[in-house]
Amino acid sequence: MNEQDQINYQRVAEAIAYIQTNFKHQPGLDEVASHVHLSAFHFQRLFTEWAGVSPKKFLQYLSVGHAKQILQQPESTLFSAAHDTGLSGTGRLHDLFVNIEGMTPGEYKNGGENLSINYSYTWSRFGGLLMASTPKGICYMGFVENKAKTFEVLTNKFPHAKFTEQLDEIQENALRVYNSDWDHIDQIKLHLKGTNFQLKVWEALLKVPSGQLSTYGKIAEQIKSPKASRAVGTAIGSNPVAFLIPCHRVIQSSGALGGYRWGETRKSAIIGWESAQLEMAQAV
Structure with missing residues (x-):
């Protein structure tokens, strides 16, 4: 890019x-x-x-009618559709290629003390990105409107970490997702700071195939907390890794797209682009 x-x-x-x-x-x-x-x-x-x-x-x-039509499809159909098309790479990506590792209680509590974090600014199909990684994996990926403010979000997550501006192999591997270079992606490892509940929600998001949609209620059911839709929404809103953890694929049960921490227009752009890619793959 x-x-x-x-x-x-x-x-x-x-x-x-x-x-x-x-x-x-x-x-x-x-x-x-x-x-x-x-x-x-x-x-x-x-x-x-x-x-x-x-x-x-x-x-x-991006219409409500289209979103409702997708939401009404059985989940088995969603998964098989994603895997049976030329976009099977995106299905494999979110089912097999992304692995979440939660930070240890010590790392969680001490604000990243003793953690060395590399970070870099780069371009993606959907705008500028700030990427950050520890030796264990990607710890942050966010779209950039203002470099200083976005970097402040990162440093607030890990106030005691050592930061070095450097594009490393872990970041380069993850960046291939935005280039649609899925055949050359090694397993993407995420090293995330989150509660057990947040990690469960983020792992559930990885199972929503590219070009498909889910709702807050469905994610709550998937993690066996059917009454926790509001808490699920909060966890989705705090997702620290844009696009790789596809919180953009979660919409309201009414079919309305709803909010997105990196902007509703960007959410619309990503959803529309993924839908277009899926349709073109199915037509081949």
């Missing part, structure tokens, strides 16, 4: 936000293109190159 990808994403994100805000009057291609200061031809080409589908088709993936 390079800086041009970042510019392209910003234009696509601006277009998605505009379409969603003005959804009731169904803005046409010319209107949306004008809003992002492009000709209709160039905007259509840019959007299709980024998402793989037209802006109109992409918007369908």
